[in-house]
Every structure is written in C-alpha cells, then in structure tokens.
Amino acid sequence: MDTAKNMEGVAIDPTTILKNCGLKRTLGRVKILDILIELDRPITGKELLNRLGTDAVDPASVYRTLNVFFDLEVVHKIEGADNINRYALNRGEDMHPHFTCRTCGKMECLTMTTFPHIDIDSMEEGYLVERESISLVGLCPRCRL
Amino acid sequence: MDTAKNMEGVAIDPTTILKNCGLKRTLGRVKILDILIELDRPITGKELLNRLGTDAVDPASVYRTLNVFFDLEVVHKIEGADNINRYALNRGEDMHPHFTCRTCGKMECLTMTTFPHIDIDSMEEGYLVERESISLVGLCPRCRL
DNA sequence: ATTTTTCTTGCAATCAAGTTGCATTTGCAT
DNA sequence: ATGCAAATGCAACTTGATTGCAAGAAAAAT
Numbered sequence: 001m002d003t004a005k006n007m008e009g010v011a012i013d014p015t016t017i018l019k020n021c022g023l024k025r026t027l028g029r030v031k032i033l034d035i036l037i038e039l040d041r042p043i044t045g046k047e048l049l050n051r052l053g054t055d056a057v058d059p060a061s062v063y064r065t066l067n068v069f070f071d072l073e074v075v076h077k078i079e080g081a082d083n084i085n086r087y088a089l090n091r092g093e094d095m096h097p098h099f100t101c102r103t104c105g106k107m108e109c110l111t112m113t114t115f116p117h118i119d120i121d122s123m124e125e126g127y128l129v130e131r132e133s134i135s136l137v138g139l140c141p142r143c144r145l
Numbered sequence: 146m147d148t149a150k151n152m153e154g155v156a157i158d159p160t161t162i163l164k165n166c167g168l169k170r171t172l173g174r175v176k177i178l179d180i181l182i183e184l185d186r187p188i189t190g191k192e193l194l195n196r197l198g199t200d201a202v203d204p205a206s207v208y209r210t211l212n213v214f215f216d217l218e219v220v221h222k223i224e225g226a227d228n229i230n231r232y233a234l235n236r237g238e239d240m241h242p243h244f245t246c247r248t249c250g251k252m253e254c255l256t257m258t259t260f261p262h263i264d265i266d267s268m269e270e271g272y273l274v275e276r277e278s279i280s281l282v283g284l285c286p287r288c289r290l
Numbered sequence: 291a292t293t294t295t296t297c298t299t300g301c302a303a304t305c306a307a308g309t310t311g312c313a314t315t316t317g318c319a320t
Numbered sequence: 321a322t323g324c325a326a327a328t329g330c331a332a333c334t335t336g337a338t339t340g341c342a343a344g345a346a347a348a349a350t
Contacts, residue, residue, distance in 0.1 A: 024297060024346050045336070058300050063337055065298095080225025080280060083307085084336070099272065126286030127244065133280050135225060141271030169317050169326060190307075203329050208308055210327090228336085229307070 012037055012091070021072045028057040032065055033074075033089075042078045042086035042098065042107045080135045081107060097134035103143035110136070157182055157236070166217045173202040177210055178234075187223045187231035187243065187252045225280045226252060242279035248288035255281070 014033035018025045035043075035051050043051075045063055052062070066087050069075040078086045081100035086107050097110040159178035163170045180188075180196050188196075190208055197207070211232050214220040223231045226245035231252050242255045 026298065026345075028299075059336095060301080060338075061299055064339095067338090079228050080278065083224055083228040083230065085228065099274070102275065124286070126289060128284040128289055129244070129281050130247065130283040131281070133225065133282075135278050135280070136274050136276070137278075138275040139273040141269070144271060144273055171317070171327065173328075204307095205309075205330080206328055209310095212309095213327095 012089070017074060021074060023068065023072070028061055029065055031055070031057065032062065032069075036075060036087065036089040039088070041109060042076065042088035044084050044086050044105075046084075048087070078107065078133065078135075080133055081137055095132065097136060099136040099138070099140070101140035101143050102137055103139060106140060108140075157234070162219060166219060168213065168217070173206055174210055176200070176202065177207065177214075181220060181232065181234040184233070186254060187221065187233035189229050189231050189250075191229075193232070223252065223278065225278055226282055240277070242281060244281040244283070244285070246285035246288050247282055248284060251285060253285070 014030040014037070015025055017033060018029060023029065031052055032048065035048060045059070045066065048066075049056070049059055049062055057065075066075065066077075066085075070077045070087070073090055075087045076090050078088065078098055081098065082105070088109070093109075093111065098107050099110055100107045159175040159182070160170055162178055163174060168174065176197055177193065180193060190204070190211065193211075194201075194204055194207055202210075211220065211222075211230075215222045215232070218235055220232045221235050223233065223243055226243070227250070233254070238254075238256060243252050244255055245252045
C-alpha cells in the first residue's frame with residue numbers, strides 16, 4: 001500500500017511532516033496528524049480530543065500543537081461558522097468555501113464549488129487583504145430529516 | 146433635521162423600532178439602538194459596552210438585548226473574523242462581504258463590492274443553505290503604516 | 291552509550307465571550 | 321393609580337482556548 005501523497009506529490013505521513021518543519025516527533029503530534037490525515041474535513045479541538053479518546057493528550061497540548069501547526073502552515077484554521085475554530089490538514093488545495101451544518105456541527109469542504117472572485121480593487125485604496133473565507137451554514141442531508 | 150430613514154423609507158429611531166417589534170422601550174435598549182443607528186459598521190459586544198461607557202448597562206442585558214434584536218431581525222449578527230460576534234443595525238441592505246482589520250479589529254461593510262454568487266446547485270443534493278457569509282481579513286489603511 | 295541541551299508536555303490556573311437563574315424593578319395597558 | 325408581564329442587574333457558570341511553570345522526553349553533543 002502506498003503512502004498518501006499531497007498535491008505536489010509529497011508523501012504525507014506524520015514523521016515526514018514533522019521532520020520537514022523541524023518539529024520533534026512526539027506521540028501526541030503523531031496521533032494528531034494521524035487523525036487529520038485520515039479526515040477530509042475540518043474538525044474542532046473538541047472533536048480532535050474526542051477522537052484521541054482514552055489515550056488522551058492534554059487539551060492544552062492539543063491546542064498548542066494546533067497553533068504550532070497553523071503557524072507552520074501544516075494545517076488550515078477555519079473560523080467563522082459558529083465561532084469555534086476548526087482545523088484541517090493543509091494538502092495544498094485551492095481555496096474553497098466551507099459548509100457547516102447547524103445541527104450536527106460537521107463542517108465540509110466545498111471543493112467542487114469554485115471560489116467566487118471578490119473584486120478587491122473596488123475596495124478603497126490602502127487595504128491589504130490577507131485572508132478570504134466563504135462560509136455557508138444550513139442543514140446537511142442527514143440532519144434535514 | 147430629518148430623522149434617518151432606512152431603504153424602505155421607514156424612519157429609524159429607537160422608539161419606532163421598539164414599537165414596531167413589540168418590545169418595551171427601556172433605557173438600555175434605546176441607548177444600544179442609538180449607538181447602532183449612529184454606526185455604519187458592525188461592532189462587538191465589548192465595543193458596545195465601552196461606548197455605553199459610564200452610564201453602564203449590564204453586560205448580560207446587552208448580550209440579551211442583542212440576541213432579542215437578532216431574533217427579531219432588528220440587527221445583523223456577523224460571525225467569523227476572529228470568533229467574536231459583531232452586530233450592526235439591519236437597514237434592509239443587500240448581503241455584502243465584510244472586511245476585518247487584524248490589528249485594530251474594526252470590521253467594515255463592503256457594500257460597494259458585489260456579493261459573488263456561489264453555485265449552490267453544484268453541491269450534493271439534500272443540503273439546505275440558510276446563511277452565507279464572506280469575510281476578508283487583513284490590514285486597514287490606518288494600521289498598514 | 292551517556293550526558294547535555296532544548297523542546298514539549300501535563301497540570302492547574304486563568305481568560306474572554308457569552309449565557310443563565312433568580313429576585314427585583316420597570317414599562318405600559320387597563 | 322395599579323397590576324402584571326416583561327426586562328434588568330447581579331452573580332454564578334459555561335465553553336473554547338491560553339499561559340506559567342515544573343517535570344519529562346527528543347535530539348544533539350560528547
């Protein structure tokens with residue numbers, strides 16, 4: 001079985017990721033990366049903690065790790081649906097909107113949807129736009145009954 | 146001097162607003178509406194409390210009031226830039242993106258910018274989209290140095 | 291292989307935004 | 321004027337997340 005690769009054809013396994021950004025390979029970080037690699041949608045710190053389950057990593061360490069990963073661009077941080085941060089592995093994908101179900105709280109990446117172009121030039125002079133995000137909220141098929 | 150009007154030509158003063166939605170005209174609500182009417186950008190509960198200043202309204206009451214206003218569509222609630230809710234008077238405007246300065250935290254409405262159309266049909270069947278928001282984050286001219 | 295250095299973690303305390311329960315007060319219809 | 325539903329203030333609490341610090345684990349140096 002092949003190792004997963006990202007869009008640039010780079011292998012994505014915890015050890016390689018950690019080595020590539022000069023972080024020590026600790027059990028907690030590996031477990032967190034295992035979960036994020038497995039998943040194709042952004043999850044909250046809470047869900048991550050739940051998934052880590054019994055062999056718990058301390059919440060403080062989880063949040064610290066996520067922030068380190070975010071600073072090193074190992075993960076994306078998605079804010080905005082319900083004021084809870086969600087994290088997803090940075091696979092080098094294009095920017096895309098996210099859909100969050102109001103009931104079950106699951107967030108999904110709308111990778112099939114083209115990211116609409118915002119006419120930034122029509123903004124007043126002098127603004128520097130660093131991040132753009134589009135967020136849809138509603139009901140997913142399962143929660144819609 | 147004329148009283149301010151919204152897009153439907155309805156006068157927007159605290160007393161009228163409160164009467165129109167069957168809420169009691171209390172001092173706190175009037176003060177909050179005064180501030181929101183005056184402002185053309187969404188503000189946080191914190192900023193609202195600061196502006197209420199010395200003649201303080203209790204934080205719990207402010208947040209309760211904002212929620213009541215939101216439920217009655219008197220105000221918009223904008224989430225997403227930094228996981229802090231911001232509120233702006235509902236003037237019946239079209240949906241528009243918001244820009245938040247990473248440094249000073251001020252949010253502005255990008256009313257001059259057309260709201261890009263998201264191709265919701267390209268989403269899988271069964272989703273119900275209730276809200277859509279577009280959020281830009283960066284530096285405003287003042288904070289850009 | 292062992293020591294040393296540096297980085298990480300766990301734990302507990304803390305923070306900030308926001309909510310809730312409840313007794314008291316206030317607006318307003320009568 | 322007065323009676324009652326609605327709103328407020330206060331304090332306690334919730335939740336997501338951060339921080340200080342002592343103890344522990346990786347990687348580097350010997």
